[in-house]
Amino acid sequence: EYDFNGPLLEDALQGLPSGSRARVALLFLQEGRHAGPGGDIATIVQDVREKRPDLSITTTQVLAGHPALVDLLMARLAKPVPLRLFH
Numbered sequence: 001e002y003d004f005n006g007p008l009l010e011d012a013l014q015g016l017p018s019g020s021r022a023r024v025a026l027l028f029l030q031e032g033r034h035a036g037p038g039g040d041i042a043t044i045v046q047d048v049r050e051k052r053p054d055l056s057i058t059t060t061q062v063l064a065g066h067p068a069l070v071d072l073l074m075a076r077l078a079k080p081v082p083l084r085l086f087h
Contacts, residue, residue, distance in 0.1 A: 009041065013048040013057060021056040030064045 007015070009024070016022060024045060028035040035041055045057050063069055 010044050010048060013045070013055065014052065016052075016055055018054050022058075024057065024059045026060050026062045028062045031062055035062050 013022060013024075024041065026035040026041065031037070031039065033039060041059065045059060048055065049057055
């Protein structure tokens with residue numbers, strides 16, 4: 001049991017009211033162990049879909065390849081880093 005990151009995705013989805021719609025945002029740069037096909041998030045979502053067919057659950061794509069990603073990273077790069085981070 002992990003208590004530091006509650007609620008867990010499965011619990012949050014299972015706790016939705018009947019007929020709810022949910023979108024799971026995959027805020028990962030690339031596919032891997034957690035995100036993308038075969039990742040543990042996809043497995044959790046599929047398990048909840050089987051237990052709760054009344055829910056409509058979709059997932060987003062990972063961030064890699066998103067057209068705004070490069071602009072977002074360049075804007076962040078242009079911001080100064082506070083000196084207190086280096087002490």
